[in-house]
Amino acid sequence: MSKKKMIKITDISKNTDKLASVANEDLMPLPADFEEKEWDKIPESTSEKYACILDDLNILQIPKPLTKEDEEDLVNKFIDGMRKLFSKEDNWTFLTILETTMEHCAKCNTCSESCHLFEASGENEMYRPNYRTEVFRRIYKKYIKEEPFAKWRSGDIDLNWRTVVRLGELAYRCNICRRCAQTCPIGADNALVAREIRKIFSQEMGISTPELHEKGSMYQLKIGSSTQMNQIVVKDNVEFIDEDFSDETGYQFETPWDVEGADILLIHNAGEIMAWPENIAAFSIIFQAAGISWTLSSDLAAYDSINYGVFYDDVQFARTAILQAQAAQKLGVKKIMLGECGHAHKALTVIADRVLPEPLKIPRESCFPLLRDIVMSGKIKFDPERNNFPVTLHDPCNITRLMGIIKPQREIVEKLCPQFREMHPHGPFNYCCGGGSGYAIMTRNNIPEWRFKIAGRKKLEQILNAFSDCRGPETKKYVCAPCSNCKGQMRDMFERYELLEKEQLTYSGLVELIVNAMVDVKPGFIKWEEDY
């Protein structure tokens, strides 16, 4: 039954079991009938330890306060962190952008309709982009800025432990896709507020999600990759990929490692090596066939482009970016190139641009422009007939909306895929896959349910609509999703809704489409399940 009710800003502080719940009846309808089950209960092992008072799931593991002192401690630490967030020394990175959002939002809700979570949840107030910002803004005006008449001017808020816990969790109910920021007439940025709240928890309170922190950025700093592959294992695995795919494709290739003075240091998301080895192979085949001077690096953090700090922690972000730049400096390459990973693109190319000091300023670029140039150059022979199945293109937010790389990937699919069709909207106005800002790697408890039911719902609708002329299991279809996180989200979502069986729908990257069309490679590089 619909549990929709108007949630007031001040409800966040109330002594209730939870703030909100999204019922199946309220979900945005899809252009196909998919059965949705009720939310799985949060396991007791989780709800006993962590404060689960926002909705039907738990993402940020905030220890449950057991005593009055614990409760006060939570509030005091949060306020300490918030003060630092508004200090130029501790938050030089984002202070200006945060302050302007605090001061100039007109509270007009123009950003609401742009948010796929708000829409997918049946406009549940909790998901309105401005909801968490408004709570945060009221705390800022009342407790940090101590603005005279804050209560009347900006609205009142009671800052208790429930407010803190719910606000922390709410920061993890946003994909930080910045679609809302794009529609704001003023230029305010609700996505940034979600990220800044995550920073308070991580940088001050030492609370973050295990997937992003302990098993994410910390593994990368410790072992070299969040996949836990050290440099020996990663090289072994890639060697195995080289052998395996040389046999399979009939195209002999070898992935170069640690080549000093190469033109390009390519950094893959190491998750590809484990989950989508064909992506690694495809890059190596294309670069070898095009005669590119390139290398991978086996240095700490430099064979894994991920930088989860970009989702929750500036310090972890800077540490990772510096290690990656240092590896490039050591090899003396001309530039760093990012493989098919959206957040890694943005992290190292754009955000690190004002973090890396002079000696580490090695130019950084996306792989797509070079791939486009290779495909257009005539150096490699293609047969587009091999890609003659319906293909649509997913635009990873980080690469398109946040970096303006729109055309290169389109020029490639337009040339190599006779049945290419766009999703709507697309390019910089795309919708997030639902896995953005860290969720794609989260499989804890009922988080996947949320990823499919709410976060990925709009993308699923877009995909199904893009193939409205060829629905059903008779026609093989392909979603080109050139980003590891987006692929992770699609893999899990397609499995949940049995889209391979019901729709012959598969997903993979851009380089796979290129290699699939290469005349020098045996046909059938891209596989639908039954081909394996």
Next chain:
Amino acid sequence: MSTSIYLITYLSIIIFMAVIVKRIIHYVSNPLHVRWELYPVAHEGERASYGGGYLEEVDWWEKEREFSLIGELKVMIPEILLLKAVWEHNRSLWFVTYPFHLGLYLIVAFLGLLVFGAIAQLSGFSLSEGGPLLKAVAALTNLVGPIAFILSVIGSAGLIYKRITDPGLRNYTTFEHFFNLGLFILTIGTAILTWLFTDPTFAVSRTFIAGLISFKMTPINSSVFLLQALLAAFTLAYIPTTHMSHFFMKYFLYHDIRWGDEPNINSPETDKKIGVVLNYPVTWSAPHIAGHGKETWAEVATFNPTAEPEKVKEEVHEQKEDD
């Protein structure tokens, strides 16, 4: 009485300017922020039409960058004059917020016309008996003023209505919204009364402005007009202290943040700023940041808190030997 209104008006103009300058100084004196641009970036020339940018090129740092002022104007003008984003994404609000904003723009135009007329008057010209230009200014003032007043009052009332009746908006509406809109209705409503009953050709308004410009503070004998001037002075000083300061801060939000895609290439100035911020102290308390004796951003960012890489290296070395 009218002298004190003149003095209050001077004071309000000073406060208005001072608050604007203070906000701008605060903004520009903040430290360097990281890049956080959002596409489409309007100055990207041709590419802006589909939301692309310079990162679409191989070796983009060696290429000539496009900067299209026309492109920026093509976005800014419809945004400012027509409130395009609200039209596209929040149509029902547009129908009330647009008259409000258009009314305010026209009030600015109206004030411009009054200032022009006042200067002409001070220079010895008579608006009613002057040449065609002066006559046109007088006629335009008479036309623009009432339209501006009526639109902004309708818009303000409409916004109040919307904020009360739309449950989504109601949730985000505070006392300040009602106060601000009420203040506009009161101030502009008084201006409408003045126009209707005391100053139908805005001659008194022009005399007042001439008195302000010339510092002669010519006495005004209309108490309705003086009340209107008092309210206008208060509103003028008050606007930049509120979120309505977006009318000028929007420049920075768009140009420095949303479209701030300037890469750090051959920019000693940016390198210098990076040097400054990397030397800022870090006081974040989480265990992966604090407690390692690292104090500045440069130290913290180049420190590996896992303290294990060395051990991993050893393990790798041993593993290699085993192999």
